[in-house]
């Protein structure tokens with residue numbers, strides 16, 4: 001794969017990105033945004049806090065041309081294309097370099113404050129089932145470009161940098177994949193990681209205040225505006241009519257997408273004013289999963305042909321809404337109800353509502369919930385089960401990140417739990433006890449019993465040990481993480497799931 005000097009100039013100019021061209025004559029055989037991956041004949045993108053030392057390394061390793069912002073003042077010594085927006089340029093040139101792989105894939109993009117990963121895995125499983133293994137996935141947990149384990153990668157971002165995304169898409173196409181689902185974070189739009197990318201279907205799950213702070217969004221308006229950019233870039237939209245801030249969402253969706261491309265879904269209620277093409281209601285539910293009914297309303301919706309009852313082997317009432325969103329989206333790219341039903345009984349999402357049933361210590365959930373909306377939704381689901389006696393949560397909050405989430409975590413605990421073990425998450429450079437103080441400040445309900453145990457393994461052990469057969473223990477915030485970020489180092493950690501399994505085994509034995 002190559003890009004010639006003429007192609008680079010043309011693509012940058014044609015997309016209105018080029019400020020000053022470069023006296024470059026050859027062609028590039030590699031693209032990179034990190035000096036460490038530069039090889040001879042690499043076109044280097046200079047973005048973010050790019051240091052002079054990185055530039056030196058890149059030039060030594062053979063970078064032959066550069067795309068840099070106007071305000072990058074270091075001496076570059078190789079031809080340099082100057083642009084206003086390097087991230088956008090990287091996206092445009094990467095998709096061309098990898099031969100526009102998105103055009104070979106039926107592509108679904110999923111956004112939302114909560115549920116992106118769960119919904120993406122559901123859609124991935126549904127499409128895989130329907131195509132006999134020809135679906136690809138880009139999620140916070142994993143990127144999967146083919147069925148071979150060698151094509152499974154650990155993800156570092158919810159939405160990869162554009163260069164990595166198009167490389168992975170290209171690999172998926174080469175591996176014979178025909179469908180792909182990806183998570184699209186608000187940062188992906190803010191940082192132009194999906195600039196110029198169009199989705200066959202965009203899914204908007206929900207929005208509530210989150211990701212506001214240094215290096216993320218200055219305020220909620222900016223967060224909302226970035227998330228709504230998905231509407232500009234999707235042929236059809238699946239939108240949750242129960243989402244907070246629905247009014248601006250539907251208004252914007254109608255500006256961007258024709259009426260017959262908008263698919264609203266909602267939980268069934270008696271409210272006749274509310275209208276959605278697809279509604280769903282719980283038929284039965286327990287701590288392991290549920291059966292729900294899906295109904296279609298009106299001619300447009302009936303084309304889907306999805307009316308019926310479905311079994312979902314994943315706990316959490318909120319996962320029914322995620323499942324319905326995945327069903328509509330995958331239907332729009334050709335998946336059938338039978339494949340969907342099969343997927344809903346087999347899907348497992350790493351670190352999301354993973355359940356352990358015990359003999360004498362109740363039900364345990366390992367779950368990635370780490371802000372008010374997700375912890376409140378999870379605790380509400382457990383509390384709604386009349387058979388549950390005591391609800392214990394083991395929770396902390398990361399250091400030097402998402403600091404504004406701490407009072408919300410305390411609020412959710414305060415509203416719905418019986419016992420909390422405040423513990424360490426990823427403390428980074430902060431004192432985990434001081435983080436726990438911030439969470440505890442919001443726990444004012446005297447009925448909530450508060451314990452502190454900063455050793456997370458010990459906190460999990462104690463919480464399970466003190467739970468009975470009708471109790472529930474929620475291990476929140478770390479999912480399947482096998483490290484605790486401490487003072488800038490990933491300190492190895494057994495993971496919540498493995499610890500819980502080991503503790504249950506030591507308390508109850510094998511059977």
Ligand SMILES: CC(=O)N[C@H]1[C@@H](OP(=O)(O)OP(=O)(O)OC[C@H]2O[C@@H](n3ccc(=O)[nH]c3=O)[C@H](O)[C@@H]2O)O[C@H](CO)[C@@H](O)[C@@H]1O[C@H](C)C(=O)N[C@@H](C)C(=O)N[C@H](CCC(=O)O)C(=O)O
Nearest residue numbers: 033034035036047048049050054157158159161185187215
């Ligand atoms: C704020 C933000 O988006 N930061 C991202 C950005 O960091 P940065 O530009 O500051 O990178 P840096 O590490 O200072 O390096 C600057 C540049 O020098 C390069 N470099 C660096 C080191 C080196 O030796 N040589 C070299 O060339 C890097 O490749 C980079 O291009 O570029 C990095 C490289 O791709 C990203 O890892 C990093 O994401 C950080 C880790 C992050 O936490 N991002 C969050 C805010 C984020 O994007 N989150 C959303 C999830 C939101 C949700 O859950 O909804 C996501 O999509 O993941």
Ligand SMILES: Nc1ncnc2c1ncn2[C@@H]1O[C@H](COP(=O)(O)OP(=O)(O)OP(=O)(O)O)[C@@H](O)[C@H]1O
Nearest residue numbers: 113114115116117118318352367368369374377378
């Ligand atoms: N639709 C939903 N509404 C509210 N909470 C949800 C919903 N779906 C999942 N959750 C909760 O949020 C947790 C995280 O879910 P998931 O990882 O699927 O979301 P995400 O949007 O990818 O999250 P993040 O942006 O934090 O990576 C789940 O484990 C569950 O507790």
